[in-house]
Amino acid sequence: MSRWSKVAAFVLLTLVTAVTVKNAVSPAVTAGAPVAVNGAPLPPPPDQP
Amino acid sequence: MLGPTDYLLWLLNFSLEVSVLVCAFRRRVFLRYLPLNLAMLGAALANVGECYVILHYGLKSPVYRYFYYYSECVLIVLLYFSLFDLYQHVFAELGATKHIRAASLLLLLATAGVSFLMVRQIQHHLMGRFVIELSQNLYFVGLVLSYVLWGAMMKLRETRVQLIQLALSLGVFFSAYSATYALLNLFPGFEITLRILPPLLSLWLPVTWTLTLWKVPEEARLETARLAASPAR
Numbered sequence: 001m002s003r004w005s006k007v008a009a010f011v012l013l014t015l016v017t018a019v020t021v022k023n024a025v026s027p028a029v030t031a032g033a034p035v036a037v038n039g040a041p042l043p044p045p046p047d048q049p
Numbered sequence: 050m051l052g053p054t055d056y057l058l059w060l061l062n063f064s065l066e067v068s069v070l071v072c073a074f075r076r077r078v079f080l081r082y083l084p085l086n087l088a089m090l091g092a093a094l095a096n097v098g099e100c101y102v103i104l105h106y107g108l109k110s111p112v113y114r115y116f117y118y119y120s121e122c123v124l125i126v127l128l129y130f131s132l133f134d135l136y137q138h139v140f141a142e143l144g145a146t147k148h149i150r151a152a153s154l155l156l157l158l159a160t161a162g163v164s165f166l167m168v169r170q171i172q173h174h175l176m177g178r179f180v181i182e183l184s185q186n187l188y189f190v191g192l193v194l195s196y197v198l199w200g201a202m203m204k205l206r207e208t209r210v211q212l213i214q215l216a217l218s219l220g221v222f223f224s225a226y227s228a229t230y231a232l233l234n235l236f237p238g239f240e241i242t243l244r245i246l247p248p249l250l251s252l253w254l255p256v257t258w259t260l261t262l263w264k265v266p267e268e269a270r271l272e273t274a275r276l277a278a279s280p281a282r
Contacts (some may be wrong), residue, residue, distance in 0.1 A: 007148050011155045014197070017187040019163060025189075025231045037124035038092040039062030039248040040099040043054050043114040 051108060058248040059096065060262065064194075065255030067095040072262035078211075084134040085215065088127035095120040115177065125187045128219070129157065132194050135216045138209075139201055160186050185230070192227050195220030210269040211261055218257035224255045225250050 069089040079086050099116060106112040133153035134228040137146055164182040171178050199215050207213060229246050 003145075003148055004151075007152045007155070010082060011152055011159060014156060014190060014193050015159050015163065018186065018193045021192065021227070022186060022189040022230075024097050025227055025234065037088075037121055037128060037187075037254075038066065038099075039059045039251045040096055040117060041051055041059065041103075041108060042244065042247055043117050048137055 062179045068259045076080045085131040190222040208270045211265045214261040
């Protein structure tokens with residue numbers, strides 16, 4: 001198995017695992033989720049009409 | 050409406066992000082961990098920008114919402130490259146730099162592609178939803194990559210203390226945020242997961258990175274036996 005095949009396999013496996021974990025952990029999380037790298041306050045969700 | 054605690058946490062966060070940069074300069078490792086320092090610089094600048102936007106447009110304004118999510122997306126991409134920079138340090142002796150760079154770009158593109166597929170049916174605010182979806186997916190990609198990096202460090206008997214601590218704190222950060230997502234899913238609308246945990250958790254990286262760069266010299270090495278158990282004879 002060449003190094004490039006290993007790179008491709010690594011990328012694929014990582015992505016599949018990450019998406020699977022994400023769907024298992026938070027299937028319904030959409031806008032308003034706590035994406036926060038820095039400490040700025042989370043914006044409130046937009047007002048529904 | 051923001052309270053004094055929000056402002057205090059925000060200010061603390063900004064000060065710690067600046068302190069990471071100061072420590073990196075003083076230890077002369079700014080260029081050595083360039084993506085990591087750029088992530089901290091970006092976070093500090095984003096804080097200043099967010100403060101400006103809140104003061105001029107308000108917390109509930111669409112301008113702030115866009116600024117927040119777009120800047121977070123840029124920051125998570127910078128953190129993602131910081132993680133791959135740590136990979137490059139760990140695998141430097143194996144001569145895999147070119148492959149790691151290719152893997153990082155491929156994985157980023159693939160994550161962007163998957164994120165787009167997830168939101169493509171949304172008619173309105175497609176770009177905004179894409180940015181949020183990409184940020185969330187990159188968090189989970191970062192989580193998986195952190196555990197793989199920890200495994201690689203154990204396997205290769207990595208002994209550089211500074212590198213180990215930087216990688217460990219990044220992994221804890223990604224894990225903590227994944228736990229926040231899980232809590233949000235379990236208890237939607239729960240005040241702690243929405244308002245208190247994110248700014249508290251965002252202190253973790255600047256605190257640990259400041260301590261690492263301040264306390265641990267670059268040449269510090271860990272005894273192998275303390276990192277991984279020696280095989281039984």
